[in-house]
Amino acid sequence: MVEIKTPQQIAKMREAGLVVAAIHAATREAAVPGATTRDLDEVARKVLAEHGATSNFLGYGGFPATICTSVNDVVVHGIPDGETVLRDGDIISIDCGAIIDGWHGDAAYTAFVGSGHSAELVELSRVTEESMWAGVAAVAKGNRLIDISKAIEGYIRRQPRPSTGKYGIVEEYGGHGIGSQMHMDPHLLNYVDRKRGRGPKLVPGFCIAIEPMVNLGTHKTHVLDDEWTVKTNDGGWSSHWEHSVALTEEGPLVLTAVDGGRAKLAELGVTAAPDPAAGA
Incomplete structure (x- = not known):
């Protein structure tokens, strides 16, 4: 069952999304050589407290932190700690959430x-x-879930190949519905699998977290003994990007982007929905 939200519920999700955006800004500034991943987690905790929000990561399935910190060949679900020190030249993917x-x-x-x-x-x-x-731009009335997957995969496949020979699109993890829970139906693949069908139709009130994970090399991954940290099988480095998006009568609203996605969607020829947080 896909949870369809009212405009009032989407407005509340927008409040939570802006807290996530604030965490991103604060952790991005703190992600410097010499910082530990635990330092970044502490920054995120402070932002949550300042906004009167709670973490949807802390305690989720036993996860011990408020953010995921995935460094270099870690794809997703890296656990912040005091031993992982960021070094010049590292890349880090920071995944986080908030509840309002x-x-x-x-x-x-x-x-x-x-x-x-x-x-x-x-x-x-x-x-x-x-x-x-590209996936966000495919969030349009009348489209199906598969159209988001097709847009994501299509964009990646059209890019010039790296020296590793290919970009690996991670298959075991993907996007998801979001709303009254962090992870809800439907599951969103970052590639097209015709055997899964076209998926649900996109209608106003549909909300989805779109999150491609792409590796320099193989798409194959494994989970470490901590039962959370996901690494690439070949040691290739990985990137992870995600936004939560709501479809409204007026079009898509990027709930976790400061401007609601307006500027980027305009580049793609799409008009973002009016932002309920505008002027707040």
Whole structure:
């Protein structure tokens, strides 16, 4: 069952999404050489407290932190700790969420630590982020879930190949419905699997977290003994980007983007929905 939200519920999700955006801004500033991943988690906790929000990551399935910190060849679900020190040249994907009055926001981004990153790593992050926006642009009335998957995969496959020979689109993890819970139906693949059918029709009130994960090399991954941390099988570095998106009568609203997605969607020829947080 797909949970369809009212405009009032979407407005509350927008509040949660703006808290997530604030966490992103604060952790991005703190992700410098010498910082530990636990330092970043503490930054996120402070932002949540300042906004009167709670974490939807902490305690989820036993997860011990408020954010996921995935460094270099860690794809997703990296656990913050005091031993993992960020170094110049690292990349880190930070995934986090927030709850306001029972409604959830969830988003992720990839950051570059220090300087001296190769053009290939910069391109990896760009391709992953742009594929996410291609998926966001496909959130339109009358489309089906598969149209989001098709847009994400299609964008990635059209890019020039890296020196590893290919971009690996992670298959075991993907996007998800979001609303009164962080993870809800439907599950969103970042590639097309015709055997799964076309998926539900996109209608106003439909909310989805779109989150491609792309590796430099194989798509194959494994989970470490901590039962959370996901790494690439071949040691290739990975990028992860995510936004929570609501479909309204007026079009898509990117709940976790500061401007509601207006600027980026305009580049793609899509008009973002009016922002209920505007002027608040």
